[in-house]
């Protein structure tokens with residue numbers, strides 16, 4: 001059976017050449033990057049090279065990059081680290097209703113610790129309400145954290161404007177760029193951003209490694225205590241192989257982004273056209289243009305998502321109902337709910353997230369497989385009374 | 389996604405039995421699941437010996453909801469109303485080779501749809517007698 005993987009926002013297939021670059025560090029180059037001998041020096045050099053490559057992807061200084069165990073840890077370090085560092089200055093933070101749970105639950109944790117958090121809403125396209133954000137700012141606000149791009153619907157947030165707002169008021173600004181980094185061009189040099197989280201496995205790198213960009217001068221308290229690793233901001237022996245893999249994936253992404261944006265935008269819109277030309281009552285979730293090139297989230301009226309995902313899986317097609325981490329829960333998507341989608345309609349939403357390996361043939365295969373599945377499920381749905 | 393569905397669940401999900409409606413149903417059960425918002429509609433046809441001769445369903449819900457709908461219709465066909473009332477959600481889940489823990493509530497939907505269809509049948513029967 002043909003296999004079509006369209007769940008690249010959950011994770012991507014690691015590139016062959018990235019794996020090749022990592023393998024020596026699992027074999028002969030096993031030194032600890034903190035050791036002074038030649039084994040250690042080789043590891044140290046490789047980690048520093050990787051740091052430079054990640055810095056280049058973002059357009060920042062290499063000494064401002066801290067490697068972590070992934071996007072989740074980067075978000076936790078940024079949010080809790082800044083809150084701890086600035087608590088004498090204030091106890092209020094602002095975030096957005098559609099953030100990833102790594103951000104939302106870090107904020108919830110801090111609420112229990114006595115901080116106050118404002119969750120700013122979004123419009124029907126998933127774009128943050130800037131006026132709401134503005135009026136939420138108080139003299140006690142120490143941190144604003146808003147994602148660069150949303151993982152479920154792909155909407156791109158106005159981070160530059162938010163950053164400017166924060167800067168004017170002297171507030172620290174963090175953005176979760178896990179879904180944006182390596183997918184769309186990024187140049188932080190002139191961007192008013194203090195902290196930014198990324199994760200290697202979202203851009204064809206290994207899982208379990210990420211980074212936090214921390215602009216020089218940003219006050220932050222480490223969340224892992226131990227040795228003097230990572231400029232004393234993140235203790236723990238470096239995951240050398242993973243970091244090397246992330247560096248190489250970043251280097252390749254930097255080169256290929258312009259071409260990939262073009263390829264995936266074309267394929268995504270082709271897929272959408274194909275689906276809507278064959279299936280009635282399909283609505284797009286997310287902003288039509290301010291959206292990740294690879295993300296297509298659509299809702300099929302009268303249907304429930306899991307039954308669609310399972311049926312597509314039987315045809316060899318891998319997609320998801322929302323974020324991979326929330327599909328273990330029964331709650332409707334917090335993202336779609338915040339966008340004001342009718343509760344019954346949040347259920348039938350499917351996310352197709354494309355990757356560099358996807359072809360037009362893949363899209364055609366999906367466009368052919370989907371209509372009979374949707375029709376069969378609609379015929380089974382008590383909500384679907386039309387067409388009878 | 390909770391991918392731990394048994395083979396039996398997947399089999400009923402792929403080929404659900406008794407999908408559809410019964411136009412001259414003796415009882416119709418319509419229930420919604422407050423946990424997840426899913427909906428199930430169950431039709432039963434009962435003969436004058438109180439035996440369920442046919443059952444059909446329509447379901448808006450997850451894989452487990454569809455499989456349990458299918459199974460409950462299979463289980464009650466040929467049973468008397470009294471026997472059918474003893475069919476619990478656990479019996480449905482068991483007949484499917486078990487359900488993942490977080491999907492147990494889906495089988496409750498099947499049990500409630502059955503109860504509701506039987507209640508409807510009894511109410512209609514009473515109404516006729518009056």
Ligand SMILES: Cc1ncc(COP(=O)(O)O)c(C=O)c1O
Nearest residue numbers: 070071072100102151178179199
């Ligand atoms: C927006 C966003 N933030 C954070 C994460 C967490 O990253 P990681 O899986 O590397 O912990 C993800 C991915 O799951 C994500 O999509």
Ligand code: FES
Nearest residue numbers: 424426450453494
């Ligand atoms: S999740 Fe709603 S019935 Fe299964």
